[in-house]
Amino acid sequence: MIMVSVAQAQFFFLALTRVLALLARLPVLGGQTIPTSVRIGLGILLTTLIFPWQSIAKDAPALSLFPFTVAILRELIIGLTAGLALDLTFGALQAAGELIGLGSGFAAGRYLNPLMGDSGSVLDQFFVMLAMLIFLIINGHLKVIAALAQTFEVLPLNTSLSSLSLEEILHTSAILILNGIQIALPVYGALLLADLGLGLLARTAPQIQVFFLGLPLKIGAGLLVLGMSLxxxxxGLISLLEQAGPRMLRLLGG
Structure with missing residues (x-):
């Protein structure tokens, strides 16, 4: 019979807190479409597999209530910070779809996206679904789990948060926003040219109803350029998703 000390049980709960906080930000494995019981069960399974049991002696002293509470909050911050890298990755692609939809007229219709937990346009959801499909094809979920195991080496349990850097978080956010804009740039540039052409048409032939003419024209041009530029x-989209795991570790100072 395997005996587990109080200290080992406490550290296991700390590791579980980190894992569940990360899974809560991963739409593929822990999105809102996944039942809570399944997420908790998956978190317990992953924690059991990657928990560093050998680093904690059975005779190690247990933490008192206040230090244990502080340690739980610390692990929650670590898990959410690591999950922020995933949020920013999928959020950049969501922003690309939102930017294209805003210029092409698709933003007029909003639909609930259960994977991201908010509403968005058709193109917004198209980019998110495409990103998740590619993410699974390239085994991105397995790479994220491997990176999750490495977080216990970068930031061991019940350790200081001094390696977390706000500057690195802001830098990563800026890079991912730029990547999202670059993905949307070809389509948005074509839509801008369409707007300029419609503006010139309105000046030269005021009797033409440019608004009614421009809406289907911009939708068609947007879809055409999107298909050509995809x-x-x-x-670049595949590279963006492949770097999700290393990006997690960089946010944690690894």
Whole structure:
């Protein structure tokens, strides 16, 4: 019979807190469409597999109530910070779809996206679903789990948060926002040219109803350019998703 000390049980709960906080920010494994019981069960399973049992002696002293509460909050911050990298990654692609939808007229219709927990346009959800499909194809979920195991080496349990850097978080956010804009740039540039052409048409032929003419024209142009540019933006999108795991570790100072 395997005996577990109070200290080992406490550290296991701390590790579980970190894992569940990360899974809560991963739409593929822990999104709102996944039942809470399944997420908790998956968190317990992953924690059991990656928990560093050998680093905690059975005769180690147990933490008192206040230090244990502080340690739980610390692990929650670590898990949410690591999950922020995933939020920013999928959020950049969501922003790309939102930017395209705003210029093409698709933003007029909003739909609930259960995977992200908010509403968005059709193109917004298209980019998110495409990103999740690619994420699973390239085994991104397995790479995130491997990076999750490495977080216990970068920031061991019940340790200081001095390696967390606000500057790194802001830098990562800026880079991902720029990537999202770059993905949307070809389509948005074509829509801008369409707007300029419609503006010139309105000046030269005022009797033409530019608004009614421009809406289907911009939708068609947006979809056409999106289909043509997708082959060129796909490698960058794959690279963006492949770096989700290393990006987690960088946010934690690894």
């Amino acid at each position: 082959a060129y933006t796909l490698p």
